[in-house]
Amino acid sequence: MKEWPEHGGNPLKIMKRYDMGEKKVMDFSANLNPLGPPPDLSLAAAFRTLDVYPDPDYRSEVQELADALLVEPDMIRLTNGGAEAIFLVAHLFAGKSALIIEPAFSEYARACEAYQIDVTRLNLKEDFGFPVQEVLTAIPQTDLLFLCRPNNPTGTIIPIDPLIQMLEEAEKSEVTVVVDEAFVHFLPLEEQNILPLMERFPNLIILRSLTKIYAVPGLRLGYIVAQPEQIKRVAGVQIPWSVNGVVASLLPDLLARTDYIHKTRRFVQEERERLVISLHELGFTVSPSVSNFYLLKDASAANSDPLFVYLVKNGIIPRHTHTFSGLEGTYIRLAVRKKEENDRLLEVLAAWKGQ
Ligand SMILES: Cc1ncc(COP(=O)(O)O)c(C=O)c1O
Numbered sequence: 001m002k003e004w005p006e007h008g009g010n011p012l013k014i015m016k017r018y019d020m021g022e023k024k025v026m027d028f029s030a031n032l033n034p035l036g037p038p039p040d041l042s043l044a045a046a047f048r049t050l051d052v053y054p055d056p057d058y059r060s061e062v063q064e065l066a067d068a069l070l071v072e073p074d075m076i077r078l079t080n081g082g083a084e085a086i087f088l089v090a091h092l093f094a095g096k097s098a099l100i101i102e103p104a105f106s107e108y109a110r111a112c113e114a115y116q117i118d119v120t121r122l123n124l125k126e127d128f129g130f131p132v133q134e135v136l137t138a139i140p141q142t143d144l145l146f147l148c149r150p151n152n153p154t155g156t157i158i159p160i161d162p163l164i165q166m167l168e169e170a171e172k173s174e175v176t177v178v179v180d181e182a183f184v185h186f187l188p189l190e191e192q193n194i195l196p197l198m199e200r201f202p203n204l205i206i207l208r209s210l211t212k213i214y215a216v217p218g219l220r221l222g223y224i225v226a227q228p229e230q231i232k233r234v235a236g237v238q239i240p241w242s243v244n245g246v247v248a249s250l251l252p253d254l255l256a257r258t259d260y261i262h263k264t265r266r267f268v269q270e271e272r273e274r275l276v277i278s279l280h281e282l283g284f285t286v287s288p289s290v291s292n293f294y295l296l297k298d299a300s301a302a303n304s305d306p307l308f309v310y311l312v313k314n315g316i317i318p319r320h321t322h323t324f325s326g327l328e329g330t331y332i333r334l335a336v337r338k339k340e341e342n343d344r345l346l347e348v349l350a351a352w353k354g355q
Pocket residue numbers: 080081082083084105148152180182183209210211212217220221222
């Protein structure tokens with residue numbers, strides 16, 4: 001049996017697995033902004049920074065970010081994508097213990113393994129609701145709690161009130177809570193800004209990525225927001241110039257694209273709502289996502305592999321869920337794509353149901 005790719009966004013590997021040759025396909029496996037990267041990014045200007053070492057602390061870029069987020073610059077560290085942010089936080093907790101609520105992004109567990117962190121896992125409820133009471137009970141036994149909001153792969157969120165309850169419990173027990181907000185920009189506005197909670201909860205660390213909202217996985221740009229003493233510790237273990245200067249210099253341009261973010265959010269929210277209505281009409285089970293991707297299964301099938309293969313053979317690449325603890329292939333994950341692509345998906349899914 002050929003191995004499943006660890007992440008989405010690898011359509012070539014999937015096509016090879018099913019001997020699909022070079023056929024043109026639609027990639028629903030990567031959760032990126034369906035509108036693509038913002039137009040006319042200042043790439044030429046960025047490349048003019050090629051011949052100088054970047055400031056190891058990226059002070060001017062961090063200041064711009066701090067102004068945009070309304071936090072102090074000493075609370076921010078730029079990282080090589082959200083992935084590096086996860087590994088840096090894990091580094092700070094080497095040899096300790098962590099709690100992960102599955103299914104969640106697989107890099108939390110990988111980072112814990114890399115830093116000998118002892119992992120305890122709890123599962124989301126059957127309907128993907130968050131197991132607040134179970135987590136509250138488990139918090140005093142851990143050092144670090146990983147939360148993903150909105151959660152990859154379900155697209156669901158922990159409502160603010162239980163999040164605050166968990167932060168309070170964690171503070172009492174001297175536990176650090178990491179909230180990975182890689183997909184935060186896709187959320188309805190009222191669910192977005194938990195940054196003000198940092199004043200009340202010094203045990204909160206927020207991770208962000210520019211990858212998803214700007215559809216720039218090739219750039220590798222993310223950041224950590226934490227208390228200044230934690231940021232100093234992160235800086236102490238981070239590889240020098242980990243974010244390359246060309247990419248760092250693009251940050252101000254990206255931050256200025258607020259209209260693009262609003263446009264994307266409106267588009268994704270409307271398109272997801274439209275899709276979910278049609279998917280329910282077709283008889284599929286869909287996770288109650290508020291983000292730019294969702295889990296789907298045919299309620300009448302025990303396992304989603306036949307549906308996965310059917311979609312691939314019809315030129316649609318979903319994300320398998322064999323590498324998500326607690327899912328093990330029962331669902332597939334699909335990104336909200338452009339309207340024409342989503343229409344094609346609905347057409348193929350209707351054909352699957354009609355077989
Ligand atoms: C929840 C979550 N966090 C972080 C990342 C990593 O993002 P980046 O590509 O910026 O490293 C991903 C990527 O899939 C993700 O799903």
